[in-house]
Amino acid sequence: MSVRRTGPLSLLYAFMDATRWRPSMQETAPRRERPIGLYVLETGGCEGCFMEIESLNGSAFALEQAGFVCVNDPADADWLLLTGAVTRVCAEMVDRVWRAMPPGRCLIAVGACAVDGGPFPAGYATLGGLQALTPVRRSIAGCPPSPEDLLRALQELAQG
């Protein structure tokens, strides 16, 4: 990176950099028939947790090598990762997405807001986290959790 790489070969250099940076799992990748599908739903927070999950799903982290894949349709999802303080308006959306997921689905609260509202407890517009709708059995702490924290927690949850 110390040499300024411009000119006709710049695209090749950029591609080589991206290949070199490709993240790899330090530990042995888990053996699964297929990756665990993650559907991410923001329900009214600062968006910090959602953006960290987006970073985890980007090129700098080894989400897929760890056996997970982010999906765009809840029908393809195994786990619902819920971020944000759960506004009252969003409750209907959470229910709609949850119902669209296939059997065997799993719900995970990501970040302080999603568990109990964090800095945004129950009010006229918010329910104060997922706990207002259902017992929170699986959660990932942080405000916001870093992509490394998220990946580590997802792996631990996958291992049961």
Add this chain to the structure above:
Amino acid sequence: MRSAVSGLASGDGVAAMRSMGRIIRSGERVALSHYHLDPAQWSEMLTVPGTTLPLISCWADDARAYVLLLEGDCPLLASTIVEDRRYLAPSSRFAGAEWGERVSYDLYGVEAMDARGNGAPALDEGGWTSTWPLSSRPGPAAGGLRPLAGSHLLRPEQTGLSGPLEFSFEVLKGKIRDVEVCAGAAHRGLIARLAGKTPEEAMSLVSRVTAGGFVAHPLAFARAVAQARGLVPGPGIRDVWMILLEIERISIHLFDMARTARGVDAELLATHCDHAREAIARACAEQGVSRRLMDMVTCDGFRDGLEIVPLAQAVHAAMQPRLAALEELHRVFAPRLDGFATLDARLAERFAVGGVTGRSSGRSMDMRRREAGMRLEALRATGSSQGDARAREGLRLAEIRDSLALMERILGSIGLEDDEPAPDRTEEGIGVAEGGRGDVWYWVRLKEGQIESLHVRDPGVSLLPVLGAMLRGYAVDRVPAALGSIGLSPAGIAL
């Protein structure tokens, strides 16, 4: 800023702007930039002929209605009394005031007379525990969610944004004709939560308004509080704030660039953006601060233990070597963004659209230029003024280069004295910070050391009235890519 405002009008227009300012100044001055107008003066302000001063924000509560305007590069706040829950609508003159009027109705039940638009709810979709929840006389709950009108809906989880924002579209032959936005799903009742707290107590919540402004929001708030208290932060604090803001700008620009690139399948560019942003986050973490600089700004300075010089050096060292590759990749992929989601220069002026979106449409509004102690020579980014996604992406890159240059200049003369005078203590202040996604404004009024009243204006709000024009003619499935290139935060809009 001077060029932006003088570009708005000339001749009669400038005279009219001055006369609008004169009308406002004929009112009772209650704070550094705030004038109380009686209903006749308010009406005169809204009907004075000629060009208007640019509107930053409009809001109302039980007692008063407000418009925050820009005169030259200075804020000018006018307010009038709300009588029988009604006031003469600023949107009758300021096109961008409509959103604020609708929000004020949803929160306080105060009605804007002769308002533009259809008055559809901005925030209250019917799911709250009461109607007009911030009013002194709130009503009963609506009893269920109200469906949005429109032939096509884009549900909150389908927008590709980081937060829930609901869109409804009028579509003809598969092409968008008009757009309606409702932000109720992202509304957390921030104003109600902050009222009654001391600024110091409020700061942790202000630091979590939106991840697009973990620095910009608390900084604008801290500046407003300092003005209310008649204080001017010292040059050392001022420079630390500037550096934090530039680090955040680089990070947010990279995030928005990656999202834009993915919207047009430019995965290689997105990959380089991802890695650059992660390198910055790691540099921050290695210097003992949070990855995204959350909780760094305090009301009177910055978090104890923050060592700004090594932090700035680490971020600079992480980012500078990556710029050339980003610029080359941008050149390769930029044609894919040509003409996409274009904002016309006249609309950008009319609705006072700031940030990258406004500047890439030819509006030279950058509130950093008015800051005391700013090293103006570092702010060189101009770029294209085509107003399309390509211009926005190119400007983000140019601004990253500027941010690095600005950090170098600040490190070369950190704590440089200037002679900015302290304002009188009036218990009321206005603060602004030019964040990664645009100008963030806070107005705060204190009473016995606590927040009596507060207004927050995220830059996303000024984008709402121009979204229809930017998306017109596209198929609904192109909307997420367009929104990604604009850099919209539902959390900042809805509060």
